[in-house]
Amino acid sequence: MKRCDLCDCLAKLYCESNEANLCWQCDTYVHSANLLAAKHSRTLLCHVCQSLTPWTGTGPQLVPTVSGCNSCVSNLSCKEERSSEAGDHVGDNIDVDEEE
Numbered sequence: 001m002k003r004c005d006l007c008d009c010l011a012k013l014y015c016e017s018n019e020a021n022l023c024w025q026c027d028t029y030v031h032s033a034n035l036l037a038a039k040h041s042r043t044l045l046c047h048v049c050q051s052l053t054p055w056t057g058t059g060p061q062l063v064p065t066v067s068g069c070n071s072c073v074s075n076l077s078c079k080e081e082r083s084s085e086a087g088d089h090v091g092d093n094i095d096v097d098e099e100e
């Protein structure tokens with residue numbers, strides 16, 4: 001399990017510039033600090049296996065999304081299993097750009 005380098009909870013994304021695994025909260029904290037930090041490109045981690053996904057984002061704050069790596073996404077599309085993560089309030093702001 002990858003953990004957030006700052007607060008030790010589950011890592012949700014990886015910042016290449018910082019070489020750090022971060023959760024949503026710490027991502028916002030770190031990347032809203034200044035304009036340069038907001039330009040960091042962050043790669044979302046798969047919510048199943050925590051490997052890097054094709055999804056990236058920049059800006060002071062990333063909208064929390066559930067993302068999967070290629071292998072997990074293809075697995076899930078067969079099984080249609082929807083596991084609700086306890087204590088993980090994603091909200092109804094899910095905004096994934098599904099670009100090919």
Ligand SMILES: [Zn+2]
Binds near residue numbers: 004006009023
């Ligand atoms: Zn954190």
Ligand SMILES: [Zn+2]
Binds near residue numbers: 015016017018030037
């Ligand atoms: Zn960063």
Ligand SMILES: [Zn+2]
Binds near residue numbers: 046047048050068069
């Ligand atoms: Zn995965």
